[in-house]
Amino acid sequence: MKAPPVTDLIRRRFSCRHYAGYPIAAEKQQALQTALTHLPPAPFGNQPRFCLITADENDNTALRGLGTYGFIRGATGFIIGASQTAPNHLEDFGYLMEWLILRATSLNLGTCWLGGTFTKSKFAQKIGLYSYETIPAVTAVGEFFTPQQARQGWISALAGSRHRLPWHLLFFERDFDHPLDEKQAGKYAIPLEMVRLAPSASNKQPWRVIKDRNHWHFYLQHTPGYRADPLKILLGLCDLQRLDMGIALCHFELTARESGLSGSWIIIPERQSPPGAQTRYTATWRIE
Numbered sequence: 001m002k003a004p005p006v007t008d009l010i011r012r013r014f015s016c017r018h019y020a021g022y023p024i025a026a027e028k029q030q031a032l033q034t035a036l037t038h039l040p041p042a043p044f045g046n047q048p049r050f051c052l053i054t055a056d057e058n059d060n061t062a063l064r065g066l067g068t069y070g071f072i073r074g075a076t077g078f079i080i081g082a083s084q085t086a087p088n089h090l091e092d093f094g095y096l097m098e099w100l101i102l103r104a105t106s107l108n109l110g111t112c113w114l115g116g117t118f119t120k121s122k123f124a125q126k127i128g129l130y131s132y133e134t135i136p137a138v139t140a141v142g143e144f145f146t147p148q149q150a151r152q153g154w155i156s157a158l159a160g161s162r163h164r165l166p167w168h169l170l171f172f173e174r175d176f177d178h179p180l181d182e183k184q185a186g187k188y189a190i191p192l193e194m195v196r197l198a199p200s201a202s203n204k205q206p207w208r209v210i211k212d213r214n215h216w217h218f219y220l221q222h223t224p225g226y227r228a229d230p231l232k233i234l235l236g237l238c239d240l241q242r243l244d245m246g247i248a249l250c251h252f253e254l255t256a257r258e259s260g261l262s263g264s265w266i267i268i269p270e271r272q273s274p275p276g277a278q279t280r281y282t283a284t285w286r287i288e
């Protein structure tokens with residue numbers, strides 16, 4: 001069967017927090033397992049590893065102890081990922097986990113990113129975490145609680161209830177003083193719109209993009225106080241907004257390629273931000 005367009009998958013996806021509670025259909029589990037072993041290269045070349053843990057019919061033991069502090073009900077699967085610290089490893093992790101989420105969406109499964117609300121030590125045991133690795137986030141997966149849920153993402157996107165920032169706050173031309181509208185974005189209007197619809201931690205939407213001739217520069221605008229939140233530090237959370245950037249790169253690249261727009265990710269050293277900067281350069285898509 002032909003895979004649906006990635007723009008459909010991005011519009012359809014939403015954070016599902018209530019699942020049917022029965023095991024994920026065997027053929028979908030198989031397809032997800034296959035996806036885990038056929039990951040695309042990530043933009044910065046890191047290779048985090050991922051595993052899928054699922055409950056079986058009449059046997060929930062695989063998921064025992066995998067807690068989500070009551071935020072998620074009835075999920076019968078989790079994608080767990082482990083990453084080694086290296087430059088841009090969190091962005092690559094975000095990119096690949098989102099790629100897997102879109103694969104799960106194409107299998108008509110619900111998903112929800114979990115960056116904070118999961119019991120780290122139990123998930124660490126499941127993936128056999130090495131001392132040099134961390135688990136930046138996990139993803140809950142499962143069959144939808146009701147068939148109507150499968151359309152929830154579409155409906156809220158159409159009804160405008162997705163609470164996304166408007167274009168003029170996200171996309172710019174040459175510098176941050178000149179907002180870019182859809183007309184000026186030309187063929188790249190759709191890849192940018194897919195960035196706008198991306199999930200982000202606490203829905204903060206920290207991605208900012210500047211167009212400069214044949215370059216699209218991606219920046220992370222850190223939410224003030226977000227990183228320094230004492231609870232986040234206590235829980236040992238990574239900088240979740242860097243995962244958000246990886247998700248944005250994934251949506252942009254997949255949509256651009258699907259639209260026949262070729263390019264590649266590069267890093268322009270002169271754009272690198274000083275350490276601690278609130279607005280941090282991530283990467284540039286160079287049109288080819």
Ligand SMILES: Cc1cc2nc3c(=O)[nH]c(=O)nc-3n(C[C@H](O)[C@H](O)[C@H](O)COP(=O)(O)O)c2cc1C
Nearest residue numbers: 014015113114115116117199200201202203240243
């Ligand atoms: C990196 C990341 C971490 C997240 N962590 C959590 C979490 O711990 N708990 C939760 O319920 N949702 C979490 N979310 C889901 C966001 O709250 C959600 O993506 C955002 O509110 C937008 O809603 P949508 O995904 O339905 O479009 C996370 C999302 C991302 C991208």
